[in-house]
Amino acid sequence: MQLSPKTKQYAFVIQQLTSREIKRKYARSYLGIVWSVLNPLLSMVVLSLIFSQLFRRSIENYPIYYLTGYLLWQAFTGATTTAMTTLADNKALLLKVKFPMELFILARVYTALLNLGYSFLAYAIMLAVFRITLRPTFIFFPVFVFFLFLFTLGISYLLASAYVFFGDIKHLYSVFLTLWMYCSAIFYPAEQLTGPIRIVIDNNPIYILIHCLRKAVLSGLLPTFFEWAGIVFWCVGSYLLGRYIFKKNRNTIMQKL
Amino acid sequence: METEVIVQNVSMEFERAKDVPDSMKELLIKKLKGTYRPETFKALDNISFTVKKGEVAGIIGTNGSGKSTLLKIISGALIPSSGRVYVDRKKVHLLTLGTGFDPELTGKENVYLNGAMIGYTKSFLDQKYKEIVKFAELDGFMDTKVKNFSSGMVSRLGFAIATAGDSPEILILDEVLSVGDMFFRKKSEERIKKMIHGGSTVLIVSHSTSVIRNNCTKAIWIEKGKLKACGNPDVVCDTYEKMGK
Numbered sequence: 157m158q159l160s161p162k163t164k165q166y167a168f169v170i171q172q173l174t175s176r177e178i179k180r181k182y183a184r185s186y187l188g189i190v191w192s193v194l195n196p197l198l199s200m201v202v203l204s205l206i207f208s209q210l211f212r213r214s215i216e217n218y219p220i221y222y223l224t225g226y227l228l229w230q231a232f233t234g235a236t237t238t239a240m241t242t243l244a245d246n247k248a249l250l251l252k253v254k255f256p257m258e259l260f261i262l263a264r265v266y267t268a269l270l271n272l273g274y275s276f277l278a279y280a281i282m283l284a285v286f287r288i289t290l291r292p293t294f295i296f297f298p299v300f301v302f303f304l305f306l307f308t309l310g311i312s313y314l315l316a317s318a319y320v321f322f323g324d325i326k327h328l329y330s331v332f333l334t335l336w337m338y339c340s341a342i343f344y345p346a347e348q349l350t351g352p353i354r355i356v357i358d359n360n361p362i363y364i365l366i367h368c369l370r371k372a373v374l375s376g377l378l379p380t381f382f383e384w385a386g387i388v389f390w391c392v393g394s395y396l397l398g399r400y401i402f403k404k405n406r407n408t409i410m411q412k413l
Numbered sequence: 414m415e416t417e418v419i420v421q422n423v424s425m426e427f428e429r430a431k432d433v434p435d436s437m438k439e440l441l442i443k444k445l446k447g448t449y450r451p452e453t454f455k456a457l458d459n460i461s462f463t464v465k466k467g468e469v470a471g472i473i474g475t476n477g478s479g480k481s482t483l484l485k486i487i488s489g490a491l492i493p494s495s496g497r498v499y500v501d502r503k504k505v506h507l508l509t510l511g512t513g514f515d516p517e518l519t520g521k522e523n524v525y526l527n528g529a530m531i532g533y534t535k536s537f538l539d540q541k542y543k544e545i546v547k548f549a550e551l552d553g554f555m556d557t558k559v560k561n562f563s564s565g566m567v568s569r570l571g572f573a574i575a576t577a578g579d580s581p582e583i584l585i586l587d588e589v590l591s592v593g594d595m596f597f598r599k600k601s602e603e604r605i606k607k608m609i610h611g612g613s614t615v616l617i618v619s620h621s622t623s624v625i626r627n628n629c630t631k632a633i634w635i636e637k638g639k640l641k642a643c644g645n646p647d648v649v650c651d652t653y654e655k656m657g658k
Contacts, residue, residue, distance in 0.1 A: 161534075164534070165529075165532065165534060168529050168534065168535050169529045169530065171529075172525055172526045172529040172530075173526070173529075175522075176515055176518060176522070176526055179517070179518060179522070180515065180517045180518070249530060250490070253530050253531070253532075255532070322436050322437040322440070323436050324436040324437055324438055325437070328437075407491070407492050410485075410490055410491055411427060411491060
């Protein structure tokens, strides 16, 4: 495929913005980039130590059950919280540049995706430590990540536009994230819950993704038709809605900045 | 001569409540209390002028008179509430300083980051890198983090990057001709002059009348959003200076 010069330039911008984020994150540390892998690895070790004693009877391979959820959840929250403030952070630049401002949001989400890649290395080490046999369905990993990316991007568009107008979105969102986390069954088995909360969990796009990834890694099962439908509906829907609202408000955003 | 920029009856209104709600909580409280009454504030009021190809137009006015808003409209960042601007946005190159540098990155990394923002390709930057460093007189500093640069060094680097490209067809300068020490200022003015002679159409924004007098072929005075005068730079600058007295 031949890339147009414009696309090539956008890719260069995203690459530059992303490398800035990553360089900045560990700018003052001695080990630098190594922390990108070390940080998730250490937290995974700690979490496995704690959680390997919990829920042992109800969930097989509990640490991996937990870490799979943790991996996706971290990528999602990392991307959305940083993308939320990106327009405000880059205010001065936005008026000067010629490329669409979506690129700033895209760069932050892409950064989170790269960090997910680093965490994935740590995750792979944990898989080896717990002697998990790799199933053929494991190759679907990138597919789930791709859908997570779409979903995250949509939410990031919404948050970034809203943040320009209302600074307190930041605090509201962090509270909302806590609620969302508990509804994503990251560290407990969803089967234990019944009633309305179960319905919420089953329709939570993040949970669907986590659940399907767990099945693919631990039991070698692919998502059912309904799960696929849910994934596509939520992720593509979120992306389109986010993009639409962002485009529609583009001009008011620029005025407000 | 061809006309390059046409600004036609441009007005820009902002919604501005007495105190703009910055949070949802505030907005909600104000709406409930019924005290949320946004006022429209006219940043620009029916401005029209044209700039011909090869002209150097200076835009002058006191702080908050709407100069920056006008630039944002011309460069396409804002869409005016009414009126139109005819300009080929692909040709416009807006030069402002002090933006887009990351203090935690080294000088070299910032050249690439900033360059990418302005629209330079990677190969172009590879090719021009040495020239940029030389012009900014920053040999030996490029692996230092920008947070350790002096403010003069930062603006020199900014100027060098921004003007490294081929002469753009329409160049907009936002208060950039007062950068660095007097020697660098001379050098940068020369570079701008070269660009002007290269056939660029230039818009300079400044509140210094000497900059306008020395460089421009036309001056546009905007005061409180209204067009006060437009024409010969000496005449316009004289009336502008008289107002201040």
